[in-house]
Amino acid sequence: MTLIKSISGIRGTIGGTQGDNLTPIDAVMYAAAYGTWVKQQRNKEDYKIVVGRDARISGSMIQNLVMNTLVGMGIHVVDLDLSTTPTVEMAVTMEHADGGIILTASHNPKQWNALKLLNNEGEFLNAEAGQQILDIAEKAETQFAEVDDLGKITRNDAYFDLHIDEILDLDLVNKSAIEKAKFKVVVDGVNSTGGIAVPLLLETLGVHPVKLYCTPNGEFPHNPEPLKEHLGDIMKMVVDEGADFGIVVDPDVDRLAFIDEKGQMFGEEYTLVAIADYILQHTPGNTVSNMSSSRALRDVTRKLGGTYTASAVGEVNVVQTMKDTNAVIGGEGNGGIIYPELHYGRDSLVGVALFLSYLAERKIKVSELRSEYPVYFMSKKKIQLTPQIDVDAILKGMESKYANEEINTVDGVKIDFAENWVHLRKSNTEPIIRIYTEASSQEAADSLADKIIGEIKVIAGL
Incomplete structure (x- = not known):
């Protein structure tokens, strides 16, 4: 069993002993450290933090511990309950909050959970901020509020709809073309919150979703990392259903993979390539991915007259490089799409909407689109x-x-x-x-x- 403390958050397995695993005491300690850091950064009267979680089994327990720790510090909490990483990121800015916490261990198995920490712009913390929080936790000097100054928890269940509304408002999301195409799409939500959010998005766009593992109970039916060796069920179901393609997301919905109409992987590395191809045709500009991502993005970018830049590995590094180069699209080769017109965070939902728009405008099959890109x-x-x-x-x-x-x-x-x-x-x-x-x-x-x-x-x- 493991507890990993790093500048990007705290991640560990549930159960075991304090300090060696993600126990209730560890969850409280690091939530308190984060709350202290937020107060130090913002230095004002009232504080608000958005909290959401994926559907893993330990999520409710960890969320209650985290939220009530913040309440005990006099911080108000906006409780999104079941949510996605990009939805929480967007809620931070829409709520004008001072930060956000997403309780998810991303693609790790069900025994894992984690606290992913956001700044007041709904973006992941940089290395300096992450280290400051680790130092605060080490010193254990959190100040808690007097009884009359405790924070309050406000539940808000509207953010899936609000997130989708923001996506539909994007100029390059072609809702009318998608509706006319009458797509049928299989969705593997790995029994987490993608099973709620992705079908809701598809239905709003006039797409017929066929649900596979979309019950958000945290019982992952296969290894939740969206790799070919874990996706035999959806690859078969796309063919059996005669679907146009399949969509696969990880438990917190920031990684996106596609299955073509023949039941074959589109290639997780090519999710970003295809969506960048669409974006660049409409809004020429620069792109960014991390140094371990496919060269295919560089090839497509140069072909369309833009400049490609490779960043250090890690979403915060990709985002900073995108800002530095004024990139119009970027992300990571593991299926992470970052579209600044919406927000600076990996977002599978906007990736799905843009991919559907491209297919609808081109009137092309997914396998045909894939064949147009360099083979690496x-x-x-x-x-x-x-x-x-x-x-x-x-x-x-x-x-x-x-x-x-x-x-x-x-x-x-x-x-x-x-x-x-x-x-x-x-x-x-x-x-x-x-x-x-x-x-x-x-x-x-x-x-x-x-x-x-x-x-x-x-x-x-x-």
Whole structure:
């Protein structure tokens, strides 16, 4: 069992002992630290924080602990109850709140839960803010309110509808074309809140949803990470139902994958590529994804006259780079769509609406759309080292070895070759180097990864 404290929040397994797992005491301690940080940042009379959760089994328990801790600090809480990560992000700004907490462990199995923390703009905290909260928790110096100054909890069940209304108001969401297309779409909500939000969005757009695992009871019917090896049921159901395609989301609905009409994966890396293609055709501009995402986005961006920039891994880094480059679309290759016209956060719901708009305007099948993009294959491997080995020195050695190639050291070492690339990242918690490669075939991607692992071993003296 595990408790992981990091600058991006606190994540752990339910049960076990305090400090080693995400126990009630840990949930209270970190909620209190976050509440203290919010007060330090905002320095005003009244404070308001939005709280929502995915449908995992521990969610209600953790949410009540977190909300009542904030109440005890004199902070008012807007309770969204079952929600999605992007919905909570949008609610923070719509409520003019001082921050937000999403209780979700994203794609991790059901025994996990986490506190994801937002600033007053509904965006994830940067590294500095995250570290400040960890420091506050370590010192345990939270001040609680007197009895007459306790906060209040206000329940608001309107935010799915409000979120969808904002999506429908976007210029590039073509509701009339979608309605005319009369799409039939299978939805795998992995028995979490995507099972509520995605069908609601589809029905509002005039799409017929076929629900698969859309009961929000937290009993995940398969590994909740939306990868091909976990999605056999929906791949079969799309074909059996004669559906136009399938939609898969993770438990908190910030990752999006599609299944084509033949029951084949569209490719999680290509979710962002296709939606960026649509956006760039209507609003030419720049794009951003993280350094471990497919080169296909760069290819599409350049073809349409824009500039592509690779950011460090992590949503907060993607968002900052998007702001710095005035990007019109961005995200992560794991199916995370960030569309600034709506908000700066990964949002599967806006991704679905934009994808439907593109299909409806083109009058094209999903498999036909996929065939238009460059074909790349990725390999993801890692090498386990010993604690005595200087990982930074190894990365420096690889950087020197390939000094004549295009090198990016913003996040580890990324080496761009003419036909492929490799990205080396060290773990912050273990003596591990993760190796990501991409090439024109799976064999070539795996071969490049194995070659790099061999070179690392030589430098490390293994």
